[in-house]
Amino acid sequence: MDALCVRNVSQLTLYDRISKLMETYEWSDCSFRVGSETIRAHKLILAISSPVFKVMLYGPLAERKEIVISDIEPHIFQLLLDFIYKDKVYIDSLENSCGLLYAAKKYMLPYLIKICLKYIENSLSIHNVLTILNFAEWIQEDSLVIRCIDLICKHTDVVFTLANEHISGSCLRKILQRESLNVSEKDLIDIAVQWAHDECLKQDLSLCDENKRMLLLKSDNLNLLRFFTLSIDDMDWLNSLGILTKEEFVVLKHNLSQNVIPKDQAKIQPTESNNQQLSVDLKIMDLDDNYKFILNLATIPRSLLRLDWxxxxxxxxxxxxxxxxxxxxxxxxxxxxxxxxxxxxxxxxxxxxxxxxxxxxxxxxxxxxxxxxxxxxxxxxxxxxxxxxxxxxxxxxxxxxxxxxxxxxxxxxxxxxxxxxxxxxxxxxxxxxxxxxxxxxxxxxxxxxxxxxxxxxxxxxxxxxxx
CATH class of the missing domain: 2.60.120.820 (PHR domain)
Incomplete structure (x- = not known):
């Protein structure tokens, strides 16, 4: 006798039937306290979807009572459950995609991570790139960091002109480490000084030149600025910024007018990044042996990036x-x-x-x-x-x-x-x-x-x- 195949016509697929459980909460056996809301779910479905939920619900230290989730918003946690129960999710804003990406990484859902990253990358623009860069660095998503840096390098002057977000010192360093930027070095120095100004405000420091210089030094950004690519006509402007010491300014001005470098830098071993940027025919300038010269000696300007029209x-x-x-x-x-x-x-x-x-x-x-x-x-x-x-x-x-x-x-x-x-x-x-x-x-x-x-x-x- 042939086997009889019985099909539930009201819920045709497995996901239809599982998603019905989320809507009715029938047979739910765990609950989460998310913000001010209580959200019920099913241990088995969560555990087979996420190794984190598996340990949380079935491990030796499994929670027996209501589980408190303090770092995720209720609507984001609900989106997370939508994906787990339905294998699809509707994302309608950049803010939600970032919150959901954090949740996906926390509960180790790689396919959801890809969905969120794709949405964020498609939403990337000159208006939000600094905000997304900060988030990508904080969440340690290196591929997204690179996408942000690439966009900033293409439109550096516009991005920082429109900037309404203060980036971290490490994010600024990633930008200054690039060999190609569509901005002049003079404007790039202005951007670094403005960053130091905003960082003073963030750390509640007085807005003095010494503090700005200290923050640029502490974040390893001062030595990435290519002062030796400036012209002698820029010296009055540079001196007014107050981020160089008297000795540094004298050496820089002397070099730009006579093409010399400080004595102690003659011993520098060129790295892969600056190997072709140190002029081989520069003369040596004597300085006090106790003085340490920290400025970048690159004399070749950064190259411009070609835009893809x-x-x-x-x-x-x-x-x-x-x-x-x-x-x-x-x-x-x-x-x-x-x-x-x-x-x-x-x-x-x-x-x-x-x-x-x-x-x-x-x-x-x-x-x-x-x-x-x-x-x-x-x-x-x-x-x-x-x-x-x-x-x-x-x-x-x-x-x-x-x-x-x-x-x-x-x-x-x-x-x-x-x-x-x-x-x-x-x-x-x-x-x-x-x-x-x-x-x-x-x-x-x-x-x-x-x-x-x-x-x-x-x-x-x-x-x-x-x-």
């Missing part, structure tokens, strides 16, 4: 009526929103349609004169402008390059305004096409008819950006 090219849906620029219609606006915080380097637009009366032997080039301004819809302020005054080809596409990469903050709308300043006797036509509102990579959203006096196709054809 990406292209957003909006595909064509169908052709549209050409845009006609006259002395009464000289402006068109497009709104753009990004799903991530990104840097925009240039914006792609169509060039003019060739005149109907152009002769075959005439040049296919014309002199374009176009102004671009970007406004933030959040504060309605002008943030950046660019002029495009070049000879370009008819019936083509051109990129308007911005003076510097512009930050599109996540989920904020920006208005890009195009203006033709001089249209007197002739009208200009620009061939347009209708294009999708949402880019194929789902990063950008475009509103092509924002505040325009008449409906038209898409004037912005694409962007050049980096994340």
């Amino acid at each position: 990406l292209y957003c090219c909006r595909p064509i849906i169908r052709t549209a009526t050409p845009l006609i620029i006259t002395n009464t219609y000289q402006n068109i606006k497009v709104r753009i929103k990004s799903q991530k915080t990104i840097f925009v380097n240039s914006i792609s637009v169509p060039t003019r349609q060739s005149p109907e009366d152009i002769f075959v032997n005439e040049s296919p080039l014309y002199a374009e004169n176009l102004n671009l301004v970007i406004y933030s819809n959040t504060d309605n302020k002008q943030h950046i402008s660019a002029k495009y005054m070049y000879k370009t080809r008819y019936n083509s596409t051109t990129y308007i390059h911005l003076p510097k990469p512009f930050i599109f903050n996540e989920e904020d709308w920006y208005t890009v305004s195009f203006t033709w300043p001089e249209v007197f006797f002739h009208s200009y036509k620009y061939p347009l096409c209708y294009r999708p509102m949402i880019s194929s990579d789902n990063i950008f959203m475009f509103d092509d008819n924002f505040e325009n006096t008449m409906p038209c196709g898409s004037f912005v054809e694409g962007l050049k950006f980096c994340i």
Whole structure:
């Protein structure tokens, strides 16, 4: 006789049936006190999922009463149980992902750790990178630390300009140890001095030069600054910072003007990192034998990192009526929103349609004169402008390059305004096409008819950006 297979149609899978236990708490045999809440669970399910729970619930020192969890928030602990019972979890914020990563590491759930790390890495931006760096170092997640440092090195000046988080001395040291940073050494010294200022406030120390120097020395960061890559013109500024001793400043200034190094540093054995940074033809300068010179002798500036620029090219849906620029219609606006915080380097637009009366032997080039301004819809302020005054080809596409990469903050709308300043006797036509509102990579959203006096196709054809 064939075996009869009976299936519970109300809960089709094992996880469906187990998750039902979490919803009803039926047959629960343990409880946890998390904050002000009591959460019930099942020993067997927890123990087979986590070696930590196994020891906690079935080991020789197993808890017999309500287990108190003091270092995890109730909603985070509930997310942890959701994953254990359902093998899936819904994370809706960076804060929750960090709290859940801590819990996953505590209870040794490697797959949940990967899920949390992926969410955090996808959420990484110039606005939160310092906060995540502090957290990653505290939780000892080296791969996340490296991702944070890599992003900081690419956008060092912007990250610390927007900084609203104070990093640890060891985090600063990891940044200063890098050979490639997209920031000048002078600005990097300013960043280190500002860190020392904030550290004084954190440790409730007086804001004097001696304390700032002491903190930079104690954290092993002063000797990572490459003072010998500065110019002689920077000496007054450097002296005003007060982080160098009188002897150090005299030696540095003398070196920059006469290319010499202190006597005791002639005996230094170059390391792998500074092997090619010590000039072999520098003269020796005499100092008191009791004086210890601690400054970094690197004379070659740090190299700049090449950014990985990406292209957003909006595909064509169908052709549209050409845009006609006259002395009464000289402006068109497009709104753009990004799903991530990104840097925009240039914006792609169509060039003019060739005149109907152009002769075959005439040049296919014309002199374009176009102004671009970007406004933030959040504060309605002008943030950046660019002029495009070049000879370009008819019936083509051109990129308007911005003076510097512009930050599109996540989920904020920006208005890009195009203006033709001089249209007197002739009208200009620009061939347009209708294009999708949402880019194929789902990063950008475009509103092509924002505040325009008449409906038209898409004037912005694409962007050049980096994340």
